[in-house]
Each structure stands twice: as C-alpha cells, then as structure tokens.
Amino acid sequence: MPEPLEPLESYDEGRAIASTGAGGASDLGTAEAETLEKTPGGPEGTGAGKKPRSLWSDAWHDLRRNPVFIISALVILFLVVISIWPSLIASGDPLDCDLAKAQEGSQPGHPFGFNGQGCDVYTRVVYGARTSVTVGVCATLGVAILGGVLGGLAGFYGGTWDGILSRITDVFFAIPVVLGGLVLLSVVTSSTVWPVIGFMVLLGWPQISRIARGSVITAKQNDYVQAARALGASNSRMMLRHITPNAVAPVIVVATIALGTYIALEATLSYLGVGLKPPTVSWGIDISSASQYIRNAPHMLLWPAGALAVTVLAFIMLGDAVRDALDPKLR
Amino acid sequence: MGRYVIRRLLQMIPVFFGATLLIFLMVNVMGDPIAGLCGDRACDPATAAQLEKEFGLDKPVWQQYLTYMGNVFTGDFGTAFNGQPVTELMANAFPVTIRLTIVAILFEIVIGITLGVVTGLKRGHPVDTSVLLLTLVVLSVPTFVTGLLLQLLLGVEWGWIKPAVSPDAPFSELIVPGLVLASVSLAYVTRLTRTSIAENKRADYVRTAVAKGLPRRRVVTRHLLRNSLIPVVTFIGADVGALMGGAIVTERIFNIHGVGFQLYQGIVRQNTQTVVGFVTILVLVFLLANLLVDLLYAVLDPRIRYA
Numbered sequence: 001m002p003e004p005l006e007p008l009e010s011y012d013e014g015r016a017i018a019s020t021g022a023g024g025a026s027d028l029g030t031a032e033a034e035t036l037e038k039t040p041g042g043p044e045g046t047g048a049g050k051k052p053r054s055l056w057s058d059a060w061h062d063l064r065r066n067p068v069f070i071i072s073a074l075v076i077l078f079l080v081v082i083s084i085w086p087s088l089i090a091s092g093d094p095l096d097c098d099l100a101k102a103q104e105g106s107q108p109g110h111p112f113g114f115n116g117q118g119c120d121v122y123t124r125v126v127y128g129a130r131t132s133v134t135v136g137v138c139a140t141l142g143v144a145i146l147g148g149v150l151g152g153l154a155g156f157y158g159g160t161w162d163g164i165l166s167r168i169t170d171v172f173f174a175i176p177v178v179l180g181g182l183v184l185l186s187v188v189t190s191s192t193v194w195p196v197i198g199f200m201v202l203l204g205w206p207q208i209s210r211i212a213r214g215s216v217i218t219a220k221q222n223d224y225v226q227a228a229r230a231l232g233a234s235n236s237r238m239m240l241r242h243i244t245p246n247a248v249a250p251v252i253v254v255a256t257i258a259l260g261t262y263i264a265l266e267a268t269l270s271y272l273g274v275g276l277k278p279p280t281v282s283w284g285i286d287i288s289s290a291s292q293y294i295r296n297a298p299h300m301l302l303w304p305a306g307a308l309a310v311t312v313l314a315f316i317m318l319g320d321a322v323r324d325a326l327d328p329k330l331r
Numbered sequence: 332m333g334r335y336v337i338r339r340l341l342q343m344i345p346v347f348f349g350a351t352l353l354i355f356l357m358v359n360v361m362g363d364p365i366a367g368l369c370g371d372r373a374c375d376p377a378t379a380a381q382l383e384k385e386f387g388l389d390k391p392v393w394q395q396y397l398t399y400m401g402n403v404f405t406g407d408f409g410t411a412f413n414g415q416p417v418t419e420l421m422a423n424a425f426p427v428t429i430r431l432t433i434v435a436i437l438f439e440i441v442i443g444i445t446l447g448v449v450t451g452l453k454r455g456h457p458v459d460t461s462v463l464l465l466t467l468v469v470l471s472v473p474t475f476v477t478g479l480l481l482q483l484l485l486g487v488e489w490g491w492i493k494p495a496v497s498p499d500a501p502f503s504e505l506i507v508p509g510l511v512l513a514s515v516s517l518a519y520v521t522r523l524t525r526t527s528i529a530e531n532k533r534a535d536y537v538r539t540a541v542a543k544g545l546p547r548r549r550v551v552t553r554h555l556l557r558n559s560l561i562p563v564v565t566f567i568g569a570d571v572g573a574l575m576g577g578a579i580v581t582e583r584i585f586n587i588h589g590v591g592f593q594l595y596q597g598i599v600r601q602n603t604q605t606v607v608g609f610v611t612i613l614v615l616v617f618l619l620a621n622l623l624v625d626l627l628y629a630v631l632d633p634r635i636r637y638a
Contacts, residue, residue, distance in 0.1 A: 171349035174614045176576025182598045183357045183606060264473040268580060271475045272595075287476065294483050305476045313471035320467075 055249065059325035069321035075314040083130035090126035094119060094281045115290060115300045125307050128283040131276065132311055135193050135200075136263040142201035144255045147208025152247070154209070155216030156239055162213070169206035177203055178268060185274040196275055200262050211254050215247040222246070253323040260315030267308055283308045332629075339625065343618045348400075350614045351607065355396050358603045399604075403611060409604030417608040420593050425612070428589035430502055431581070432574045434509025435516070439567055443517045447524020447563070448556065454529050463525075466518035478511040478584040495586040505587075512581040516570050523566055527559035534558070560631055568624030572617025576610075 063069045082089060097119035107113070115121050154162040180203050188195040219225065225242050233242075269275030270284025271291075278285060283304040290300035390398075402409065408417035450459040469477070485507055486494030496504045510517075531537065532555065540550045579591035590609055597605030628635045 167345055167349065170346040171353060174346060174350040174572070174617050175354060175610070176573055176613065178579050179576050179594060179610065179613075180354075180357070182579065182595065183354065186598050186601075260471065264471075268473050268475055271473075272580065272583070287479075291479050294479060295487055298483065301476075301479065305472070305480075309468070309472045309476070312473070313467060316467060316471055 055246075055326065059322070062325040063321060066321050066325070068317050069325075072314040072317040072321065075310065076318060079129050079133055079311060079314070082126055083133040086127050086130060090123045092120050092123040094124045094127040095279055096120075096123075113297075113299050115286065117289075121286075121300060121303050124281055124286055125283070125303050127281040128286065128304060128307065129311070131193060131280060131282045132263045132266065132308070135197055135266045135276075136259045136315070138193070138197045139200035139204065139262045140255050140259040142197065143204040143208050143258065144251060146201060147205035148212045148248075148251050150205065151209030151212030152216045152239070152244070155213035155247075156220060156235070156243065158217075165209065165213075169209055172203060172206040175203070177265065178272070181265070181269045182272060182274055185269060188274075189277075191277040191280050193276060193280065196266055196269065200265065204258065204262070207258065208251060208254060212247065212251050215250045216243055219243045219247040249326040253319055253326060256319035256322055257316055260312040260319070263315070264308070264312050336622070336626070339622050343622070346618060347614060351400070351611050352396055354610045354614075355399070355603075355607050356392065358601075358606050359392055359395075399607065403608070408608035408611075417605055420605065421609065421612065424588065424590045424593045424609075427587060428575055428578055428582070428591065431505050431509055431512060431578055431587065431589060432571065434502065434505050435513035435574050436567065436571065438510055438513040439517050439520045439570070443520030444524050444556075444560075444563065446521045448528055448551065450521070451525040451528025451559075452532065452551070454525075459525075462521065466521050469514050469518040474511060474515060475580045475584060477514050478508075478581055481507055481511055482584060498588055508581050508585045508587060511584070512574060512578055516566075516574070519566060520563060524559065524563050527562055528555060531555055531559045557631060561628060564627055564631065565624055568620050568627070569617075571620040572613060575616060576613045 097115075097117045113121050115124065150165060154165040181199055184199050184202075185195060220243060222242075225238060228238050228242050266275055266282070267284030267287060270282050271288040273288070275284055276282045286304040287301055287308070290297070290304070294301055399409070406418070408421070410416055446462055450456075450462045453459050482494050485491045492507050493504060496508060536558070537550060537555055540554045541547075545554075575590060577591075578587075578589060579595055581587070582589050582591035583595065590613070594606060594609050596602075597609065
C-alpha cells in the first residue's frame, strides 16, 4: 500500500512555521519558511488546492477500511451501550437469586443457566460489563493523564526532575503488579470499584510515563520544534501546539491495549479475593465463585470467562489496529 | 565493561531501597501485624502492647525500616507467622518457583521464538494469520481462566496430569503449570519476534547474505535471528522477575508451595516480615535479570560496547 507519508511531514513543518511566524518573524524564520514553501505539500496557509491529510485523518482513512478495527469497535460500542443501559437486553435483576435453582443448566428464559447461588448467569454477565468497562475506562484515563503529564514534562525539561522520575518509575517497575494489588487491596473493605481503580492508577502510571517521555524526547528534536524555539515560542506553546500532537499517538496506542489488560487485572484480583467484592456484579467474582463448581457446572464459569475474553480481545485488537494505522513503518 | 557494570550496580541501590521501602510502607499502611498474630479474636491490649514492644512496632516507621534492612543485611529476615524463620520458608519456596520459572522461560524461548520466526518469515501466509489469531486469544484470556480450564481438561477430565502438584514439585509435574504461567508472555514473545524478523527481513545484510549464496538456514539463524533478538531478549529478561512474582495465580490454581503461595499466606496473615522479605529477594532478582539482559546485548550485537 503506497502511502502519502511525505506530504504529511512537510505539512507539519509548514504548520509549525506558519503558526509561530505570527509571533514575530525573524530573518531565520522567514528564510526557513521560504525553503519550506518549495517542498511538496507546502503550508496550509495558502488555502488553495487539496488540503494535505494530517497524521490523524490519514490514520482514520486507514482504520475505516480495516475489518479488525470495525469489528472490535462494534464490540466495544455494544459493551458501552449495555454498560449504560443493561436493561436493554436483560430484563431481570442480577441480585435476584433463588437457591432452589442453584447450578441448573440452561432453560427457556435463562439461556446461560443459573450460578451457585441460583442467580441468572445471563443477567449477571450483562450487568458485569458495566463494572469491567467502568474499571477499564477510569483506570486507563487516570493512568494516561497522570503518566502522560509526568512523563511528558520529564521528557521536555530533562535534567534533575527527569532523573528523579526515571528512578521512581524503576522502583514501581520492580514491584510485581499482582503482588502490589494483594498487599494494598487486602485490607480494603469497600465494595465499590474505586479502590481497585485507584490501585491501578498508582501502579500503572509508570508504564505510560515511560512511553510519553520517550515520545516527547523524539518529538522535541524535530526541526519544527527547534524552529519554534528559535522564533521565541514559549515552553507552554511548544508543548501544546507542537510536541503534544506529535507525541500523543504512542500513548494512545499503549493506553488502548492497557485498557484490556486492566479489565483482565480486575478479574484476576477479584479471583484472588482482593479485587471487587459482592454485591458488585463482576465477571471476576463470578469466575472465582464458579471455579469451585467447575467439575459439576462448567457453564457457570464459561459464560463470564467468555465475556471477559471477548472484551479484553476487543480492546487489544483495537489498540493493534490503531497502532498499525499510526505507525506506517510496520506495514 | 567493568566500569559499566559497577555504574549499573550503583544505580540499582536507590531502586532497591525505593522498592523495598515502598512495599514496607504498603504493608504497614494496610494493617495491624499484631492483629494477625492473635488469630480471629481481638488482641488483649496488654499483650498487644508487649508484642509491639517486642517487635519494635512502637517506633516510627522509618526506624522500623532501617532496623529491618539492617537485619536483612546480616542474613536475618525475621520470623513468619508460624514461628519459622523467613529464611527457612525461602529455602523451601524459592527452589520450587525457580523450577516453575525455568519451565516457563523455556516455553517462551523454544515455542515463542520458533513461532515468531516462522510467522515473521511467512507474513500473510495462512500459518501466520492463524498463529497471530491464536496469540490474540491467549493474550485476551486471563491466566487464571487458562489455568482453571487446563486443570479441568487435562487434570480432571482426561487425567493426563495430576490436578494438584505435590509438595516436592519435580519438573515433570510443573510442565502444565509452567505453560500456564508462560502463556501470556509466550504470546508476546511470538508477536515481538514476528515483528522484529519481518522488519529485518528486508535489511541489506540479509540480501547480501542471500546473494553470496549462503544456505537459507544459515541466513536465518546467523544473520536474521541474531539481529532480531534484542527486543525479545529484553522482554524475556524483564519477564524473569515478573514471572517469579506473578506466579501467585498459577501457584494458587495448581496448589504449588512456592514463593507466590508463601506471599499469599503472608499477606492474608498480615505478616510484614514474610512479605517484605520475599519481595526484597524478588526485587533483587528483577534488577539483576535486567542487568544481565543489558550485558547480553553486547554478545548479541558486537556494535554495542560498554566502556
């Protein structure tokens, strides 16, 4: 697939010059702007002719044609819809259980059968989506913001702060995640999702911070950033206008894949008994309690486990597709 | 080389103390170690005060940490909840987990790299697509689900393995648990090798090697693989520490009495000394494994020199 990568780069340079040029053009600035004017795909200021595609519209162009992206995006859309309105496809109450029906198999109106407490497995699987999606999305947002800001600042300013932050991330990397979860969450008695999310943010940010730092350092060395600096752009302007748009792609990719792993981590912690606690409806809790009856009634384990696997898979595939679209080198 | 190793060892010191301090604080924040000693009953206040004094828990946390670390460096890791010295628990638990980790790493190296090379060389081929799909499935099913299912199928339904591992945990009983422990990393290694091989396949030196008439096998093993292995080695090296610490889930499923089992017990019983002691060793293993990986780079790629 031949790719119009080249105009995209010069487009960015052109925009950098055009936007900082307004601040007060020095001799250097105009000279560089003139040489850039001659490159194909020139600056956007002219307005005439076809508008060159940015990295994002280029990626979107690819993604729309990628079946993997479409399927995973549809699955995720479906999950989000049923997390907001679970009653759309499940009329029952996940906490409405009848012990007389415990471990019974599938029957009319209850396609997935009943679990160990006689609750309807189908309803619980549907309502479990809300917990998983909430944990995944909130943890990822927290991690991406905290790690992105800290790592980005460290990459931009370098020096002492960068050194300290790198050592701190080293410290966090040296602690196995599941172990940290066991230690920190074993005393939590709250049955809400927030302690679990807080823990994931606390132990997850170094991963994103490292990516953001590396990506900002790469973006910082680009000519258009040097040009902006030479033209006297302030630090905040360089960070927001020139570096962030060009450094955010790897963070988004890693965060999307991490979202899937956070959902899996929540289930793992719940399986170990330190994650979410009843009456929260969670796939992890259901898998954990079903594992005792796995010999007699495997359906109690297979349905929530299947839902969990499909959800994690959808986010990992989405992240993969986005990475392929944003990083044309891999083609 | 020597200077580089020394510099790296010096850099490890703050990380080592930071990580152990962090886990020490976490364990201290999380609960009352004395309550764990009295079992389910509440402690009698006089006994609690005396125990606190005995263990030095009435002192500020930083002083406790310093005392603990001082003891660790003289080889005294403290006492576990059942009165056994922690070092004794370690002597029993670490060999088991090390065997489990070796099995897992072997799976990663043998299966992961082989699949990665095959798929990387045949990109777009049905073999490539199906292996890629398989790795995605393995990545998306959490380890504890894989473990439970394999235990059910192989251990209970078909009777190929024993569902629970005996206390001695010989290699032969650790094959399936090792595979479960390795599963997620195995998929990563496959994908990493595949990407790396596919990227380097078009490199000039590969074309040169083919052009001068080297047999295909030699081109792949000597030229392509050696140049493609650096990211894979990084991952596997960092994984050694993660596998040993992450074996909690696998060890719980297959009832293996290794590090994860002891850690779980220590956490449930709120025994600070067990938890911090084991984590200290795990952090050391992690740091040394990473150093070893960096030194391996120079072996794999002679262009990398450590002054």
